[in-house]
Amino acid sequence: MLSIEQAGQIDPWLGQTLPCACGKTHSVSIRKAVIERGALAELPRYAQERDYRDLLLVADRRTLEVAGRELLQLCEAAGLKADLCVLTDDEHGEIAADERVIVQLLLKVTPPVQAIVAVGSGTIHDVVRFVAHKTDRAFFSVPTAPSVDGFASVGAPLIVGGFKQTIPACAPEAIFADLTLLAKSPRPMIAAGFGDMLGKYTSLADWQLGRVLFDEPYCELAVEMTRQGLALCVDNAEEIAAGSELGMRKLMEGLTLSGISMLLVGHSRPASGGEHHLSHYWEMRFIQERRRALLHGAKVGAAAVKMAELYEAVAALSPEAAAAAIAARQASGDVLTPARMREQIRAGYGSIADQVLAENGLSGDAGAAEPQELQELPQRIIERWDAVRAVCGSVPPPAQLAEALRRVGGPTTAAELGVEPELLQDSLRYAMYVRNRYTIIRLHQWL
Ligand SMILES: [Zn+2]
Numbered sequence: 001m002l003s004i005e006q007a008g009q010i011d012p013w014l015g016q017t018l019p020c021a022c023g024k025t026h027s028v029s030i031r032k033a034v035i036e037r038g039a040l041a042e043l044p045r046y047a048q049e050r051d052y053r054d055l056l057l058v059a060d061r062r063t064l065e066v067a068g069r070e071l072l073q074l075c076e077a078a079g080l081k082a083d084l085c086v087l088t089d090d091e092h093g094e095i096a097a098d099e100r101v102i103v104q105l106l107l108k109v110t111p112p113v114q115a116i117v118a119v120g121s122g123t124i125h126d127v128v129r130f131v132a133h134k135t136d137r138a139f140f141s142v143p144t145a146p147s148v149d150g151f152a153s154v155g156a157p158l159i160v161g162g163f164k165q166t167i168p169a170c171a172p173e174a175i176f177a178d179l180t181l182l183a184k185s186p187r188p189m190i191a192a193g194f195g196d197m198l199g200k201y202t203s204l205a206d207w208q209l210g211r212v213l214f215d216e217p218y219c220e221l222a223v224e225m226t227r228q229g230l231a232l233c234v235d236n237a238e239e240i241a242a243g244s245e246l247g248m249r250k251l252m253e254g255l256t257l258s259g260i261s262m263l264l265v266g267h268s269r270p271a272s273g274g275e276h277h278l279s280h281y282w283e284m285r286f287i288q289e290r291r292r293a294l295l296h297g298a299k300v301g302a303a304a305v306k307m308a309e310l311y312e313a314v315a316a317l318s319p320e321a322a323a324a325a326i327a328a329r330q331a332s333g334d335v336l337t338p339a340r341m342r343e344q345i346r347a348g349y350g351s352i353a354d355q356v357l358a359e360n361g362l363s364g365d366a367g368a369a370e371p372q373e374l375q376e377l378p379q380r381i382i383e384r385w386d387a388v389r390a391v392c393g394s395v396p397p398p399a400q401l402a403e404a405l406r407r408v409g410g411p412t413t414a415a416e417l418g419v420e421p422e423l424l425q426d427s428l429r430y431a432m433y434v435r436n437r438y439t440i441i442r443l444h445q446w447l
């Protein structure tokens with residue numbers, strides 16, 4: 001059994017299947033992670049070692065120039081057969097992970113192709129992750145910017161029929177993150193990767209709320225791994241802000257550790273809480289309004305500051321104050337009954353409300369009784385207030401998160417991000433329904 005002391009390292013976990021103190025057996029399907037200067041040149045060597053002789057490199061017009069052509073040459077020089085698939089931009093001059101590009105890639109996956117290589121950012125990874133999984137090909141990752149923790153993950157968030165859903169796919173077999181490339185990536189993408197990591201302060205606290213209030217399964221190892229990944233980023237914020245190779249190494253290691261922690265537990269709980277729900281809600285509304293997408297990590301960073309505000313407000317409440325706030329809500333009837341939740345979901349989600357109702361277990365009979373758990377929750381919050389408060393007090397103050405983001409050059413508020421006050425208000429009301437998962441947004445409804 002590997003020990004929790006190794007939680008801050010990547011290599012010990014690669015290719016491992018191991019029993020954990022949480023009672024589950026975890027396995028990490030990633031076999032290799034190279035985070036170095038010149039990592040690109042390692043890819044053909046690894047492919048040869050694994051006897052993959054026919055590769056398909058997937059890029060867009062930007063990442064083709066940044067890394068795609070160079071990788072193609074490296075593969076050809078090594079005697080491998082490699083073909084390029086250059087995904088074409090949409091009307092915003094971007095790539096979205098939707099049906100259009102999925103089909104474009106599928107058409108290039110000919111029978112001899114053995115491995116598909118994502119050369120680019122998170123979106124290209126998600127498209128390749130899905131197609132490699134569906135066509136049963138190996139999947140390699142070449143990140144061209146340290147912008148998200150999703151390179152290593154299993155789920156592919158795809159936009160299907162205008163609705164974003166995370167479809168189970170596979171993690172990459174190997175990751176080749178070239179520090180020279182990453183150091184050249186655009187500043188906003190570096191800041192976005194940092195923002196995605198800062199969101200772990202609030203996602204980890206949200207998981208703890210789930211444990212305290214609902215006895216939700218919890219894995220100390222996954223938590224520790226995410227924490228250490230976060231610490232690598234926060235402790236090296238100056239280097240990351242400067243875009244140095246050291247900074248890129250630490251950020252990429254942090255993102256990879258966060259990805260591995262999700263692989264360990266088989267879900268995104270350690271890495272995604274209320275801050276991600278807020279971000280997803282904004283994204284969904286942007287898609288509905290046909291607006292240009294914002295960077296995932298930029299949204300998550302600003303949303304984490306907002307979540308830290310909620311945590312701060314809740315942590316300030318004494319047990320008496322919390323009990324009084326809950327009693328006042330109950331007396332005035334201002335509580336979220338299933339009927340009221342259904343109403344809110346219909347108001348907040350428009351054409352995709354049915355999917356969101358299903359996610360929240362609310363698609364059934366509107367007259368059905370309130371679940372036992374909901375009835376007991378207010379009392380439980382009061383009874384367990386000390387533990388709840390301790391979790392809330394563990395989140396750094398919002399000003400500290402905002403300062404860290406500012407240092408790296410990321411937006412710190414919804415306004416700086418370009419999210420209007422009305423949308424922010426809507427999201428604070430409706431975003432908790434994005435996932436049926438307990439977060440500070442849900443707790444805050446009582447207080
Ligand atoms: Zn994220």
Ligand SMILES: [Zn+2]
Binds near residue numbers: 021022023024219221
């Ligand atoms: Zn575990």
